[in-house]
Amino acid sequence: GQDGFVWQRTAAEMTALRVGGTSDHLPTLQQALDLVDGRVPMVVELKGVPGQDEGLVESVGEMLKHYKGKAAIMSFDHWLIRDFPKHAPGIPGGLTAYGNDVKLIEAHFAMLAHDIAFASYAAGDLPNRFVSFVRERLKMPVITWTVLDQPAVDLTFRYADQMTFEGFEPDLVQVA
Incomplete structure (x- = not known):
């Protein structure tokens, strides 16, 4: 129910937002990982914004490295995928994709x-x-x-x- 971009808000502002008019609030990634506590594998999709996502792969990679269960990351964003091996070593990375045209x-x-x-x-x-x-x-x-x-x-x-x-x-x- 709020306009704007995630990168324009702090974590505190994001977690204060309510989900779909309910009393539920958005968790941080770390809160979600702690809640699931390794009981099921987690796949985290990273959606970047050029110039606004410095350190995103590194931060998520560090959190997933300490997750008690299996985890993977994926993204549409090629510049983020290129960072997976360096900043999230050992965590399986995937390409999120679409389309049929040659390009x-x-x-x-x-x-x-x-x-x-x-x-x-x-x-x-x-x-x-x-x-x-x-x-x-x-x-x-x-x-x-x-x-x-x-x-x-x-x-x-x-x-x-x-x-x-x-x-x-x-x-x-x-x-x-």
């Missing part, structure tokens, strides 16, 4: 030089040659985003390995 696909292929461990791809952009190459040739897992219905579930499990979902209970999903 985007070639940019995704370029990210393979930066030691990514998985890809998270827009479900509606499957199939494509990048995802096929990553899964078939590199044996790298692919997650889809954001799966909202059964047709997207079917597409996911035809061309990918797992899904990021919203609006339904995955235990109730029938995999074709």
Whole structure:
């Protein structure tokens, strides 16, 4: 219910915000990691703003290094992915991606030089040659985003390995 950018607010201002008109407040990443306490694997997506995210990968990498469970990081932002090996060593990093046009696909292929461990791809952009190459040739897992219905579930499990979902209970999903 507030306008503005995350980078324009302090952590205290962000944690004071309420979620969707409820009495719930946003946790910091460290609070979320402490709450989960290693009981399940965590995947943290980093969304940067050029010139406003100095130290983001390093800070998140340090927090995840101390997380009691398994953890991974991923991002759309190529400049952040390039920092994963240096500032988050040992934490699996992934490319969040979309699209089918040649320019985007070639940019995704370029990210393979930066030691990514998985890809998270827009479900509606499957199939494509990048995802096929990553899964078939590199044996790298692919997650889809954001799966909202059964047709997207079917597409996911035809061309990918797992899904990021919203609006339904995955235990109730029938995999074709």
